[in-house]
Amino acid sequence: MGLSNKIIALLNFLAILSSIAIITLGIWLASKSDNLCNQYLKWPVLVLGILLLLVSASGFVGAFWYKKGFLRFYLFCMAILIILLLVLLVFAFDVTRPDGSYPVPGRAYKEYRLDGFSSWLRGHVVSSGNWRKIRECLSDSDNCSEMNGEYVLAEQFFVAHLSPIQSGCCKPPTACGFTYSSPTVWINPANPAADTDCYLWGNDPAQLCYNCNACKAGLLGDLRSEWRKANVILIVVVVVLIWVYIIACCALRNVQTEELFSRYKEGWA
Template structure:
């Protein structure tokens, strides 16, 4: 095996290693309660990761045993997969750029407005016909019940940095003026309530604020936070993959040159 083939084989092994964090980040995203309830956004990263893993293995085999067909397959497919990963990254960045959160005086957590998020997220997640299914799915998770185990006193809860999903779905909006009993049990205020979500709050543990716009906004806030974290890993992986791919292309051309030179030398002798 020539030097160029050796380099290509090593590069494909690096590409194989890059697929592991991509798959891991995809599984991490898919395992989150909000993504478990939204099938639209659940598996694209995992699928891309496994495709990169498969293609990089084909490239490694093709380079190690110098199978030109496999190498050509690798170069073609990897270019497509890198392009798809870049498109996914740009798309995720664009749709998660707007942030609907706002600070609440005297609270450690933030609250969320639905109109502060991108139109695409609102149209394809919370404004879709699937919201009833999403709401029912969220109510079956332990997102809200575990708050009662972690926080007891009002001071503990009000200073806590709870997740956007918990902030939007597990308690009424602060503007409603409800009195704290525990994180998921609140007493109605005496004064009139200004926010429509205030009338939707229900102390029934299967309902809470799952019908509220604040819950929809909290769900989008959770998705934004998780995808922003995953994007860091994906950006590093795609930069390495592009670097590996460009060197692999050069090594493939050198391997072909070596092969032609060897054949020419054999024919001359």
């Protein structure tokens, strides 16, 4: 195996490692508590990671055993995958750019407004058709119940750094004026605020604020936080793959040049 082929094989081994990083990222996104109730957002990452793994493996085989067909297939498919990853990256940055969180005076946690997030997330993640299943899944999870063992006094709860889902789904909005009894039990004021979320709250563990806009916004807040972290990994992977692709193209061109030069010498021999 020539030097150029060795370089291409090594580069494709790096691409295989990058694909494993993307697949791991997809599994991590799927394992998060909110994504367990909203699974479809993980599929683009997992599918691209698996496709990248297959394409990189074909490039490695083509370079190691010098199969021109595999190498051409690899370069063509790798270009398409890099473009798809760039599209996914730009899309993820765009839909997670708006931040619907806002600070609450006297509280360590933030609360969330549904209209503070992108229209795409609102329309595709928490639309009325999707929310029923998501609500049932959140109600069956331990996102809220686990807080009862962590916080006893109101002072402990108010300085806690709650997750967006815990802040939006497990308690009533602060503006409603409810009185704290426990993290998931609150005393209704005589004259609650006009916000519809104030009337949707219930101390029943199966109800809480799962029908509230604040809960939907909390889910989007968790998704935004996780995807912003995932974007960093995607950026690194895309940069690595672009360099791998450029160097692989140069190495393949050198292989073809060497072949032409060898044939030229044989013709004169």
